[in-house]
Amino acid sequence: MSVSFKDIQAARQVLDGQVLRTPMLPAQRLSALTGAEVFVKYENLQPTNAFKERGALNKLSSLTSEQAKLGVIAMSAGNHAQGVAYHAKRLGIPAMIVMPVTTPHVKVESTRAFGANVVLHGETVEQSFARANELAAEKKLTFVHPFDDPLVIAGQGTIAVEMLEDCPELDTLIVPVGGGGMISGMAIAAKAIKPDIDIVGAEAELYPSFHNALRGGNLPIGGPTLAEGIAVKDAGKLTLPIVRDLVSEIILVDEVQLERAVNAFLTLQKTIAEGAGAAGLAAMLARPERFRGKKVGLVLCGGNIDPRLLASVVLRDLERSDRIVAFRFTIPDRPGVLGLISTTLGELGANVLEVEHKRRLLDVPAKGTRLDITVEVRDRAHAEMVFERLNSQGHMKVEMITSEMID
Template sequence: MTISLADIEAAQRLLKGQVLATPMLPAPRLSALTGAEVFVKYENLQVTNSFKDRGAYVKLARLGDEERRRGVIAMSAGNHAQAVAYHAQRLGVPATIVMPETTPFVKVASTKAFGATVVLDGETLAESQRRVEAIVAEKGLTLVHPYDDPNIVAGQGTIALEMLAEVPDLDMLVIPIGGGGLIAGNAVAARGVRPAIEILGVEAALYPAMRNAVRGETRAVGGPTLAEGIAVKNVGVLTRPIIQALVSDIVLVDETQLEQAVNAYVTLQKTMAEGAGAAGLAAMLAEPARFRGKRVGLVLCGGNIDPRILASIMVRELERESRIVSIRLTIPDRPGVLGAIATLLGEHGANILEVDHHRLFLDVPAKGAKVDVTVEARDRGHAQEIVRAFAEHGYDPVKIETVKAIE
């Protein structure tokens, strides 16, 4: 191994008093949701709200005097950027950060707030990397790579040392994979302390770059994902062999599972998780049989999610659970019908969120109309009760999202 347990223990000593030893807590409600005994490591509580604080500090603290004077440069979709900017500011090191143009605004703003020079270039990290290489060649800055650096990997690996100090008998760690720095460092640390522990990786289904690399698969890589923090096309040269040796499998999670995991952290744990930060929980939702009955450690590795995206996710989950449901009704176009519909909804305990009245649809008679009603229900059963009531009154209810009659 290019990274040893001793390297990670040295990084832990260097980090003492410099980053937060984040809480590692049992999560009974996530345990009930998944069928496993779940423990969560809350790295979203670091100053920059992600685990990246660890590796960034280790790398910057070990720079030579001339390297500090010239300054550093990093490429990142957000969390590594903020961590490098924050610790560079603390240590008096000039920092330039190249970020993809698709990076959420909240991450760009936070990086600038820590005093870094931000350059937006490219759609992906791979495109940003080319700009970084050009700036390094021009200005001689020191690259702080987000994952392909032994200091970065060792710093991230300190998470597992803390987790196993709190819960020594974990059966499994489930860790997101982008370039592989987080999982590589923690695999070395965890297996060094507890050789029998299983390490499971998670990638966004749209970005299975590491799984392709270690399995020889040729799955397509690319596309818009909620987990932009692990949306990586070029996997680490340093991290790949570690993952091949120590990680038992890599689970792919789709966008719906990522949304459900983010929502579960908010609604059940009352904590913020970005898409990448929730990927471990998404894997448990995707393949519950794999985890059932096991003691599982999750790293909530980042909480930097755009508030607008979070609000959208929460509403979408309410719709998936039929706690918000939109129904199209066919009605006679005469006075009093809307009042009768409102009364019917009131009698069944539904809360009206929106009403949209259409008279010009060609699939309705000239003396008829369509009404789209969006209501809040208690649960799926309550929503079905409301739909049955509409049907019994002759309103021919149709679910708008699928244009299919609801039974």
């Protein structure tokens, strides 16, 4: 293999005191949710809120004085960019980062805040990658690859060493998979320490690059995903052989599972995970029987998610779990009717979130109006109880719909 356990041990020496040793803690509420005994490695607590610092620093520390003087360039949709920018600034190395124009604003601004020269180019990672290679050749910059570099792989492998030192009883590691740098390094380290440990990859269903490569499949690749940090179209040349040898399975996770996992980290663990960071938990939600009863280590590898997107994910999960519903009324258009409805909802403990009148509709009587009221309830049973009470009043037509159906 291109990386050995000795390389990972050497990387630990480089990273010692320079990269935060993040906590590895039991997650009782995630255990209750999944049926496994879950432990979480909180890489979202790194200064850049992601694991990428490890590989970036290991690579930067290997530069000659001449290379360091000329500077480095990297291509990234966010977390690798921040890792390179942060440690390049610490080490006094000029850094240029090429990012797709579709990169979340929070990641672009964070990268600039760490002192890097950010170049936004291309709609896709592939277009950004090509531009970064052009600039590297033009300006004689050292390219810091996000995953296909032995030093980067070795740096990421230190995560598994720390996890097994803190929790040696683990029998399974679930690792998010994009280009494969993290899972490759972690698999090499974990198998060297505990040969019988099970290594499982979690890959976005819209970007099944490793799934296709390992199975000879031809699933389509592309599309907007919550897990943009692992939205990679091609498996790494160095990482693919490692994954083929050491990883037992790649589980594909869809967008709903990713949303549920992000929300679970927020609501159950009170911590922030971006889509890619939550992919391991999403794999457990997708295949709970695969992990039931096992001691599972998850890597919450990144927490850089746009706050507005996070708010949307939370609300969507509330709707999905029937805790946000809407009632559509066709009522007489006269004073006091809305007050009666509001009083009833208040008495039943339904919290009103939104009210909308629609008078200019041909399927509503001329002396009537359509009223959509979106409310927060405890659960589906509570929603049904509210609906039955409203419907029993008899003087208006009532329908219960999900809020996303309101037009």
